[in-house]
Amino acid sequence: MSAVRLLVGTRKGAFVLTSDGKRDQWKIDGPHFAGWEIYHLKGSPVDPNRIYASQSSGWFGQLIQRSQDGGKTWEPVGNEFVYDGTPGTHQWYDGTQHPWEFKRVWHLEPSLTDPDIAYAGVEDAALFRTKDGGKSWQELPGLRGAKGNLWQPGAGGMCLHTILLDPSNSERIFVAISAAGAFRSDDAGQTWRPINQGLRSEQIPDPEAEVGHCVHRIAMHSSRPGVLFMQKHWDVMRSENAGDSWNEVSGNLPSDFGFPIDVHAHEPETIYVVPIKSDSEHFPPDGKLRVYRSRSGGNEWEALTNGLPQSDCYVNVLRDAMCIDSLDKCGVYFGTTGGQVYGSADAGDTWKPIVRDLPAVLSVEVQTLA
Amino acid sequence: MIRVALPFHLRKLAKVEGEVELDITGPVTQCSILNALEARYPVLRGTIRDHVTFKRRAFVRFFACEQDLSHDPPDTPLPDAVATGAESFVVLGAMAGG
Numbered sequence: 001m002s003a004v005r006l007l008v009g010t011r012k013g014a015f016v017l018t019s020d021g022k023r024d025q026w027k028i029d030g031p032h033f034a035g036w037e038i039y040h041l042k043g044s045p046v047d048p049n050r051i052y053a054s055q056s057s058g059w060f061g062q063l064i065q066r067s068q069d070g071g072k073t074w075e076p077v078g079n080e081f082v083y084d085g086t087p088g089t090h091q092w093y094d095g096t097q098h099p100w101e102f103k104r105v106w107h108l109e110p111s112l113t114d115p116d117i118a119y120a121g122v123e124d125a126a127l128f129r130t131k132d133g134g135k136s137w138q139e140l141p142g143l144r145g146a147k148g149n150l151w152q153p154g155a156g157g158m159c160l161h162t163i164l165l166d167p168s169n170s171e172r173i174f175v176a177i178s179a180a181g182a183f184r185s186d187d188a189g190q191t192w193r194p195i196n197q198g199l200r201s202e203q204i205p206d207p208e209a210e211v212g213h214c215v216h217r218i219a220m221h222s223s224r225p226g227v228l229f230m231q232k233h234w235d236v237m238r239s240e241n242a243g244d245s246w247n248e249v250s251g252n253l254p255s256d257f258g259f260p261i262d263v264h265a266h267e268p269e270t271i272y273v274v275p276i277k278s279d280s281e282h283f284p285p286d287g288k289l290r291v292y293r294s295r296s297g298g299n300e301w302e303a304l305t306n307g308l309p310q311s312d313c314y315v316n317v318l319r320d321a322m323c324i325d326s327l328d329k330c331g332v333y334f335g336t337t338g339g340q341v342y343g344s345a346d347a348g349d350t351w352k353p354i355v356r357d358l359p360a361v362l363s364v365e366v367q368t369l370a
Numbered sequence: 371m372i373r374v375a376l377p378f379h380l381r382k383l384a385k386v387e388g389e390v391e392l393d394i395t396g397p398v399t400q401c402s403i404l405n406a407l408e409a410r411y412p413v414l415r416g417t418i419r420d421h422v423t424f425k426r427r428a429f430v431r432f433f434a435c436e437q438d439l440s441h442d443p444p445d446t447p448l449p450d451a452v453a454t455g456a457e458s459f460v461v462l463g464a465m466a467g468g
Contacts, residue, residue, distance in 0.1 A: 035379060058429055058466075059377075059430060059464070060380065060417040060418070060427065060463070061416050061417050061427055062416065063413075063417070079415070080416060080421045082421065082422055
């Protein structure tokens with residue numbers, strides 16, 4: 001009997017939501033790390049009971065927790081994130097250069113092949129890797145060499161929030177940074193280059209600059225890792241060539257501002273976004289919470305509303321707060337800043353709230369269990 | 371015997387209840403207390419002060435004998451009442467308004 005496990009990070013703790021393959025009845029377990037901000041949790045693809053969690057607080061800093069039993073129990077592992085060498089400076093809000101300073105881990109990405117290897121995307125933006133199950137973390141400093149002195153924080157901080165590992169090429173890694181853009185390594189993280197050609201951002205002095213774009217999220221389907229989808233600060237974008245160039249596919253969306261983007265488990269041309277009204281008004285257009293699905297890889301979008309609130313809804317859905325399981329039909333899940341986690345067991349056709357009153361949801365990841 | 375009072379979240383991390391008691395040889399200072407505390411509870415490394423610079427985290431405060439000692443140099447000897455265990459060395463999170 002198949003099952004799914006949702007790993008939900010919130011402003012005040014982590015929650016583990018489990019269900020059988022019907023995805024109708026859910027068990028809610030938590031809060032774990034009550035009172036702490038849990039930016040992200042993610043399980044190892046090769047050992048699903050190995051889960052890493054980013055635990056942080058404005059008072060007491062960063063911890064990394066690790067579970068060996070699917071999130072029932074946890075142990076703290078290494079929390080020392082020290083930039084390699086002299087980290088130098090990046091752009092600051094006032095136009096001056098500002099020293100790199102570690103603040104928190106936004107995203108954890110376990111290796112596709114080794115449960116002891118995981119990557120951490122941090123603020124101020126950098127990529128770290130552990131090879132010993134989280135006991136120690138080492139920076140991959142070549143990333144900051146990709147014009148890091150020109151990167152600048154967005155209002156949410158200068159964070160590395162997306163890490164994509166190419167399942168067909170162990171040397172290839174994609175990351176995305178706000179507000180710097182998307183970057184690719186073809187040598188396992190040693191060297192990097194910006195992959196932002198085709199992006200246009202009116203919020204920076206040169207709208208087509210090589211770096212400086214506020215990329216909110218990128219996604220791929222494992223069967224076609226050269227095709228990337230991007231939700232940018234404004235615009236939904238698509239690349240056919242692993243990010244060498246991008247084309248806009250916002251099409252008929254009611255707003256092309258938003259945070260998450262994800263791909264159907266079995267249909268590489270079916271993608272999902274959650275339009276948000278604007279960068280000034282972080283809630284759904286018209287107070288209607290709608291997921292939009294394109295079955296054509298963009299441009300033509302349909303609103304998915306069945307079971308979602310269609311009036312007076314003013315929540316946001318953050319960049320790491322949507323995910324898709326690999327059952328047939330695939331399940332789609334997202335969490336809101338209002339503390340709801342919604343799920344669809346039919347690829348988005350119908351939705352139900354799994355839980356309504358959690359703290360503000362920062363991230364949702366799903367594990368499809370045999 | 372030095373007595374250290376930790377805030378709720380750090381007691382949970384260290385899995386302790388009530389105050390922590392530490393034996394310290396040599397001068398009793400913020401630095402020597404934190405060294406001893408982190409040696410006994412490694413999970414607290416990085417939560418009170420930076421791993422590398424040992425600079426106090428911005429929203430952590432150190433109180434003792436009804437004084438705010440947060441801004442004192444970390445090698446300054448603490449009051450005798452702390453060194454003798456008559457008063458506890460208090461680590462706490464700064465108040466959050468709102």
